[in-house]
Amino acid sequence: MKNTIQRIFLEVFQREARGKTPPAINDDLILLESGLDSLGFAILVVELEDQLGYDPFSIADEAFYPQTFGEFVEFYEKHKP
Numbered sequence: 001m002k003n004t005i006q007r008i009f010l011e012v013f014q015r016e017a018r019g020k021t022p023p024a025i026n027d028d029l030i031l032l033e034s035g036l037d038s039l040g041f042a043i044l045v046v047e048l049e050d051q052l053g054y055d056p057f058s059i060a061d062e063a064f065y066p067q068t069f070g071e072f073v074e075f076y077e078k079h080k081p
Contacts, residue, residue, distance in 0.1 A: 001052075001080070002073045008047050009036075009069075016040040027070025034069070054081050 006025050013022050017035045036044065049055040056079030057064070066072040
């Protein structure tokens, strides 16, 4: 799953952050410093839902705001139906 999320992140980044160099994606990558803005993250979540078949943000009982790429992936893994 991590590889899928990473691949889709890079695809969205290349489309939405035109001209910027993609970040080195690792578990410690701070999402706010990744180069994607809030619209880019919204697009990422929609594309992940299309690929994975679920949206953990709508499944989770409480709001969660991951700060790092590792937390983002963990959240998707934890809430997989």
